Amino acid sequence: MSLDDIRREIDQLDDQIVALLARRQQLVIRAARDKSSPAAAAAPERRAEMMRRVLAQASTSGVDAEVVTEAYTAMIDAFIEQERRASAETSSVSGASAGRRQRVSSGSPYEPTIGFSRALRAGNRVLVSGTGPVWSDGSCPDDAGAQARRCFEIIGDALAKAGAGWSDVLRTRIFITDPAAADQVSAVHGELFGEVRPAATMVIVAGLLDPRWKVEIETEAEVSR
16 A cells, blocks of 8 residues: 555545544434433543543554543543533523524534534524535535435424424525536425425525535525414
């Protein structure tokens, strides 16, 4: 194996780690939403429990325990803080009211680094950020229709967390990189909104954040209940 091959494999492993962290955050948020789940352990006990589990796995995998401890100490602290924030944000969902902002996360690792929320509820208004076709394993199919469907899956989850649904959507904005994708993307939009008929805009753009993306979508909703 050449040095370039080794570096490429390391880059691929880094990508997989980011995808796994994103999936972990999604599961943390989902668990926080489950009112029947037991309360999380206090931070010191939780930290010790996680480190014991990681070190046990390291011993069976032949990884140096000192390296694992150094690498995971900061990561475990971040996990615990992530769980705390998810629990705090979820507890405010039912109490959202006029004048209060409720942030919704999709688990994207870019949300804290860029500084945005997947969705924001202010009173009865729910704004969903521009959403690309992101899969937890880092893959992205070339099909524009599949990409649009994935965007709406993420948007639908964000709306639900904010207490809204498809029938509450007032506006959609769709950005596509190729006019040829318009029919496929429109068909997916029509499946969801054929009866709702929100205001909608489709714009052709030169490019999106990920060069594989052919579509990005944002929505606005208003909850009447």
